[in-house]
Amino acid sequence: xxxxxxxxxxxxxxxxxxxxxLSALNGYRDSMTKAExxxxxxxxxxxxxxxxxxxxxxxxxxxxxxxVSLIDLxxxxxxxxxxxxxxxRGEDFNDHFFxxxxxxxxxxxxxxxxxxxxxxxxxxxxxxxxNFFNHRWRAYSYYNQRSNLWIITTERKDIRYVLAENIVLxxxxxxxxxxxxxxxxxxxxxxxxLSPLRTLAKELGSKxxxxxxxxxxxxxxxxLIQVVNSTNDLLKRLKASFFREKRxxxxxxxELRTPISAIKVHLHNLSHLxxxxxxxxxxNSFLQLQSSVDRMGHLVExxxxxxxxxxxxxxxxxxxxxxxxxxxxVIVKEYAHFEEKQLKIALExxxxxxxxxxxxxxxxxxxxxxxxxxxxxxxxxxxxxxSSDDNNVYLNVEDSGPGVPEDQYERLFDRFYRLNGDxxxxxxxxxxxxxxxxxxxxxxxxxxxxxxxxSFLNGLLVRVIFPKEGAK
Amino acid sequence: xxxxxxxxxxxxxxxxxxxxxxxxxxxxxxTPVIDIEIRNHLFIPSEIVIPENTKVKxxxxxxxxxxxxxxxxxxxxxxxxxxxxxxxxxxxxxxAGEYPFFGEFFPKTAQGKVIVK
Amino acid sequence: MxxxxxxxxxxxxxxxxxxxxxxxxxxxxxxxxxxxxxxSLLLGVLGAFTYGMNINNVSEWxxxxxxxxxxxxxxxxxxxxxxxxxxxxxxxxxxQKVSKFPLSLIMIMIILLAITREGAEIILYxxxxxxxxxxxxxxxxxxxxxxxxxxxxxxxFYYLLSNLKPERSIFIGLVLLLLVSAGMISQASLLxxxxxxxPSQLPLWDTSELLSEKSVTGQLLYALLGYEATPTAxxxxxxxxxxxxxxxxIMGLKFTYTRKKILSDRPTKQ
Numbered sequence: 028x029x030x031x032x033x034x035x036x037x038x039x040x041x042x043x044x045x046x047x048x049l050s051a052l053n054g055y056r057d058s059m060t061k062a063e064x065x066x067x068x069x070x071x072x073x074x075x076x077x078x079x080x081x082x083x084x085x086x087x088x089x090x091x092x093x094x095v096s097l098i099d100l101x102x103x104x105x106x107x108x109x110x111x112x113x114x115x116r117g118e119d120f121n122d123h124f125f126x127x128x129x130x131x132x133x134x135x136x137x138x139x140x141x142x143x144x145x146x147x148x149x150x151x152x153x154x155x156x157x158n159f160f161n162h163r164w165r166a167y168s169y170y171n172q173r174s175n176l177w178i179i180t181t182e183r184k185d186i187r188y189v190l191a192e193n194i195v196l197x198x199x200x201x202x203x204x205x206x207x208x209x210x211x212x213x214x215x216x217x218x219x220x221l222s223p224l225r226t227l228a229k230e231l232g233s234k235x236x237x238x239x240x241x242x243x244x245x246x247x248x249x250x251l252i253q254v255v256n257s258t259n260d261l262l263k264r265l266k267a268s269f270f271r272e273k274r275x276x277x278x279x280x281x282e283l284r285t286p287i288s289a290i291k292v293h294l295h296n297l298s299h300l301x302x303x304x305x306x307x308x309x310x311n312s313f314l315q316l317q318s319s320v321d322r323m324g325h326l327v328e329x330x331x332x333x334x335x336x337x338x339x340x341x342x343x344x345x346x347x348x349x350x351x352x353x354x355x356x357v358i359v360k361e362y363a364h365f366e367e368k369q370l371k372i373a374l375e376x377x378x379x380x381x382x383x384x385x386x387x388x389x390x391x392x393x394x395x396x397x398x399x400x401x402x403x404x405x406x407x408x409x410x411x412x413x414s415s416d417d418n419n420v421y422l423n424v425e426d427s428g429p430g431v432p433e434d435q436y437e438r439l440f441d442r443f444y445r446l447n448g449d450x451x452x453x454x455x456x457x458x459x460x461x462x463x464x465x466x467x468x469x470x471x472x473x474x475x476x477x478x479x480x481x482s483f484l485n486g487l488l489v490r491v492i493f494p495k496e497g498a499k
Numbered sequence: 500x501x502x503x504x505x506x507x508x509x510x511x512x513x514x515x516x517x518x519x520x521x522x523x524x525x526x527x528x529x530t531p532v533i534d535i536e537i538r539n540h541l542f543i544p545s546e547i548v549i550p551e552n553t554k555v556k557x558x559x560x561x562x563x564x565x566x567x568x569x570x571x572x573x574x575x576x577x578x579x580x581x582x583x584x585x586x587x588x589x590x591x592x593x594x595a596g597e598y599p600f601f602g603e604f605f606p607k608t609a610q611g612k613v614i615v616k
Numbered sequence: 617m618x619x620x621x622x623x624x625x626x627x628x629x630x631x632x633x634x635x636x637x638x639x640x641x642x643x644x645x646x647x648x649x650x651x652x653x654x655x656s657l658l659l660g661v662l663g664a665f666t667y668g669m670n671i672n673n674v675s676e677w678x679x680x681x682x683x684x685x686x687x688x689x690x691x692x693x694x695x696x697x698x699x700x701x702x703x704x705x706x707x708x709x710x711x712q713k714v715s716k717f718p719l720s721l722i723m724i725m726i727i728l729l730a731i732t733r734e735g736a737e738i739i740l741y742x743x744x745x746x747x748x749x750x751x752x753x754x755x756x757x758x759x760x761x762x763x764x765x766x767x768x769x770x771x772x773f774y775y776l777l778s779n780l781k782p783e784r785s786i787f788i789g790l791v792l793l794l795l796v797s798a799g800m801i802s803q804a805s806l807l808x809x810x811x812x813x814x815p816s817q818l819p820l821w822d823t824s825e826l827l828s829e830k831s832v833t834g835q836l837l838y839a840l841l842g843y844e845a846t847p848t849a850x851x852x853x854x855x856x857x858x859x860x861x862x863x864x865x866i867m868g869l870k871f872t873y874t875r876k877k878i879l880s881d882r883p884t885k886q
Contacts, residue, residue, distance in 0.1 A: 038775055041768035048761045048768075055618060156610070161539045163608040185540075188607045192618060192754050199618070203757050206764070554816055565744035568737070572829040575846060576810055578683060579740055581672040587680040589812040594819075604744045606620045 032221055036214045043213075044206060051202045055195055062191035066182065067154060067165070073127070074169040074180040081129055081137065082174040124186050126164070130177040147179045156184065223248050227255070239266040277334035280327045287324045294320060322458070329460040332394075333442075336387050336468050345472075348385060350422060350493070351378040351413050357392040358411065361400065368405050372396075376413030379420040381493045383472050391468040394461040395424045395489055403428040403486060410484060420493040425481035436478045440466045465491075530556045530589070537561040537580065537609065540602060545611035552592040560585045567609060571600035574613065591615075617751040621758030622765075623835070624741050628734035629763050631839040633770030635730055635796055639701075639723050641777035642789045646708055652720040656727035663728055664735025671736060681811035688811070690729045691804035697726045698797040699862045702790055706866050709786045710873055792840075794862060799842020801858030805851045806844070819846035 126142040128135060135144060141160070148155045148166040155166045164181040171178065223246075230242060241259040244252060294317055303310045354374055365372045392411075399409045407427040414421045431439065431446060438444050445459040469476045474493040481488040533555055536543045540563060549555045561567055561580040568579045569588060580586040590598075593615045602609025640653060667674070674682045701722050708714045738759070745755045777785050808814040824845035828834050837843035844851065 034775070037771060041771040044764050045768040045772070048765050052619070052622060052761065059619075158541050158543070158545050161541065163541060163610070185608050188617075189750050196618065196754055196757060199757060199761075200753075203760055552818065554812075556812075565747045566740050567744070568741070572845070573824070575806055575844065578810065579671060579675075579737065581675055582744070584672060584675065585680070586675065586683075588810060589816060592816060592818055603620065603624060604741055607617070 031224075032214075032217050035217045036210070039213050039217075040210050043209060047202055047206075051199050055199055058195040058198070059191055062195065063187075066187050066191070067167070070154075070165065070167045070180050070182055071169070073125070074167050074178045077127060077129065077180065078169055078171045078174075078176060078178045081178070082171055082176060085136075085174050085176070124183050125181070127178065127180045130179070131175055136176070142181075147181055150177050157181075223251055227251060231258070239263075239269065273334060273337070276330055280330040280334070283323075283327045284331075287320065287327060290320050291324065326458040326460070329458055329464065332390050333460055333464050333467065336390060336464060336471060345382040345384055347380050348383050348388065349378050349380055350383075350388065350420060351376060353385065353388050354392055354411055354413060354422075357389055357396060361393065361396050364397070364400050365409070368400065368403070370400060370403055370406070371408035372411070373408070374411045374413075376411075377415065379413055379415045381420050381472070381495070383493070387468045387471060391465050391491070392422075394465050398461050398489075399424055399426040399428070399487075402426065407486075408484060410481075415495065418495050420495060422491040422493070423488060425484045425488045426486035427481070427484040428486035430480055430485065430487050431478065439478065465489075530554050532556045532558060535559045535611075537563055537567050537602065539563065540565075540567070540605035540608040542600075542602070542609055542611035546614060547611070548614045548616060549591065549593075551595045551615055554589060554591045557588045557590060558585055559588065566604065568603040569600060570603040571598060571613075573598040574600060576600070577603075617745065617754040618758040618761075621741070621745065621755045622762040625738055625759045625762030626766050627835055627839065628738050629766030630769060630836070632727070632730045632734045633766045634773060634792075634839055636727055637770040637774035638777065638789050638792050638796070639726065641774050641785060642705060643719075643723060644778055645782050645785055645789075646705075646714070646716075646719070648716055648720060652724050653727075656724040657731070659724065659728045660731025661735060663732030664739060667732050668736035668739035671740060678811070681813070684807040684811035685813065687733060688804040688807040688813075690733050691800045691807070694726055694729050695797050695800040695804070695858060697722050697729075698793055698800070699865070701726065702793050702797070702862050703865060703869065705786060705790055705793075706869060709783065709790075710869075794859065795841040797862065798855050798858040799838075799840070802842035802844060802847070802851055802855040805854040809848065809850065814850055817848040817850060820849050820852055822846045 123141045126139045126147070127137075128139075128142050128147055129137040130146065130150070135146075138144070143159055147159060147164070148157055148168055150168060150170070152168055152170055155168070157164055157166055163184045165184050165187065166179055166181040169178045169180075170176070227242070227247070239262045241262055242255050244255050244259070247255050294313075298313065301309065301313075303313060351374075358372060358374055362372070396409070396411070403409060403426040409424070409426045412421075412423040412425070414423075435446060439446070439462050441459075442463045443459040466476060469491055472493055474491055476489065476491050479488045479490065480486075531549070531553065533547055533549065535547065535557060537559060547557075557569075559569055559580050561582055561584060564582050566579055566582050568577065569586065570577050574590050574593075576588055576590060578586055578588050590613065593613075595615050598613040598615065600611055600613065640650070643650065643652070671683065674686050676682055678685050701719070704714050704719055704722070742755070742759065746752050777789060780788065805814060809816050822845060827837070827843070827845065829838060829843065829845050834843060834845070842855065847855070
């Protein structure tokens with residue numbers, strides 16, 4: 028998986044590392060060259076200084092007629108301890124940093140304690156690198172024409188190098204040390220920079236399937252405006268097409284109502300005009316026709332209910348209602364159907380108030396009761412129970428019917444889904460919209476619905492949980 | 500026909516190999532040996548002189564505790580000389596000139612050159 | 617010490633990092649599981665330590681030229697592995713099926729050998745130079761800088777290669793591997809000349825004035841194509857041979873593929 032954040036962080040960090048380190052190296056090289064030059068010029072200065080001092084001494088000695096070349100190199104006066112740096116002056120022979128020789132006509136006049144007795148370098152003006160006494164030295168040879176003296180000053184290269192490097196290193200070290208911090212910084216900055224993208228993704232991801240409201244565009248960065256615009260455009264078109272679909276269904280249902288009523292009336296009239304008992308085959312057809320028309324009427328009615336109770340259509344404000352009273356009313360209304368099948372129906376519980384819409388709740392209860400009535404065999408019983416606790420109001424509808432297998436619970440809420448498909452055993456009219464409507468109303472009231480098995484009637488238990496504070 | 504050709508070719512290859520081996524052994528026998536020491540990260544001697552167009556065998560004795568890498572861009576040579584061991588490097592034949600070499604591990608002190616005359 | 621430690625580490629890391637980034641990019645293009653990367657790194661580091669710790673024994677082999685011979689052997693092995701890899705890559709680019717396990721195995725071998733060879737030198741260097749405390753800091757900083765530069769170049773190179781179109785990146789990868797592998801041959805032949813296993817000759821030409829091997833560009837080209845300022849005839853010849861060998865096999869493969877295609881096309885036409 029490609030990650031923009033990872034890619035950007037790594038590539039930016041690599042580029043910065045490359046550039047920073049290359050320039051640091053360049054700086055290091057330049058500084059070291061400068062340090063080298065500094066040391067060299069110091070070496071030169073030492074040679075010049077020695078030359079001046081020694082020449083003066085030499086001339087003075089000459090005027091006093093003392094032979095300078097006779098200076099006893101082994102005596103204390105002949106030894107000149109360089110002592111340039113206190114740190115490097117140790118007991119150890121190896122730790123000496125500076126040495127010199129003064130020559131005249133191939134004769135060594137003077138040398139520092141730790142200089143060899145042979146010429147350190149060739150008698151040639153300028154700098155040379157040479158090895159002696161187990162070290163590599165930088166040597167400077169200087170010829171003083173007036174006094175005919177060769178002055179050779181040398182410094183240890185390795186010590187010079189370490190001294191210079193330690194100084195230069197101080198400037199490079201921060202570049203190296205800051206690198207991990209730079210990495211963290213780059214990572215955080217990129218994470219922050221990409222946050223609008225993450226927010227947008229989150230917003231889109233958490234959008235409910237039926238939420239087609241456009242995304243806010245004012246807070247988006249320029250790079251995302253096109254994406255948001257396109258998404259909003261898509262949502263708009265989707266919404267329009269959903270709306271058209273819904274409108275079509277409800278319009279069609281509405282338009283079908285009148286002709287269906289007319290057909291019913293005409294069928295009723297027809298049943299009186301034709302002597303049906305004498306025509307058994309015609310009677311059969313007639314009954315079939317009647318049931319089909321009833322079914323059609325039911326379907327149209329349910330589609331209208333579905334449409335009326337959909338969230339988009341619902342604008343009515345909720346009022347405080349007593350669900351117990353509504354249940355009572357609906358049971359009274361539906362009682363005829365129950366009696367027809369010799370079903371016992373009981374309402375238990377207490378008066379509970381919820382915030383809701385009268386018509387919608389009536390449809391909800393009506394659908395639940397019709398279902399219970401339909402799927403409970405003759406002589407069974409249906410129980411409606413209303414209870415409450417501190418937070419919720421519970422509406423339970425149970426029946427003594429055959430119940431529903433658990434794996435079918437989810438599907439029951441699908442539109443036009445009926446248990447066992449078309450081979451419905453109950454033989455009653457239905458269109459598979461009942462529970463879809465119920466669910467829609469439940470959602471409208473911010474309630475929850477669950478299916479289960481009735482504990483004492485052994486049929487289906489439908490439980491609707493209304494929140495007590497109600498929907499706003 | 501084909502077999503004869505293969506025979507001929509293989510014979511040719513064999514001959515060439517033998518010639519190469521003979522040449523090599525002749526060259527080997529005549530190869531001068533030059534010893535170089537490494538002490539305290541210094542090449543001793545730091546300058547060696549070898550004849551023009553001659554192959555030379557350098558035997559480098561490392562007397563230091565630490566390893567050193569004999570390296571020369573001009574000579575195209577690169578070899579790690581383990582501490583307190585010796586290493587063998589063949590150089591040349593070379594045209595006249597100066598060929599600096601250095602110890603890559605301690606390049607500030609371990610420096611030297613091959614002078615071809 | 618800083619600069620020299622940068623150069624030593626950079627030279628070794630750069631070579632391995634370039635090879636590594638090309639192989640990773642190609643394996644991504646071929647849709648390979650990336651588990652081989654971890655394996656090859658792990659085994660490589662292990663190999664580098666083993667080789668570095670035993671280099672004094674290795675050096676004694678073959679009358680004191682064991683180092684050169686074993687290094688050359690590793691280079692040659694990498695070369696042949698690379699040739700096989702290139703052939704499989706070409707196979708893949710012709711929409712042929714390529715079994716992925718041997719491919720991963722070959723890549724592990726290549727990286728393992730490359731890291732072993734390059735890593736051993738870094739390990740030897742580190743232990744030699746930090747023997748005296750004087751240089752500790754400088755060497756540590758230098759090695760960090762060298763390794764970081766090498767790895768950064770590798771990473772950038774990888775992203776450059778993997779963001780190309782698959783066909784183009786496979787083609788460029790193929791060319792790069794070709795050059796790198798020929799460079800391996802050149803290095804191996806140089807080592808064998810140094811060991812006197814191959815006859816030494818006067819250099820064929822000298823381009824050190826034009827492009828010194830010491831320069832940064834020279835180092836980069838050395839890592840990438842085995843650039844040599846003063847090659848001998850044998851070295852140059854082997855380099856060319858190393859270049860031509862895989863090309864000719866690929867050409868041969870191409871020829872058979874097209875012939876197969878023509879043969880398989882013919883019956884449908886008739």
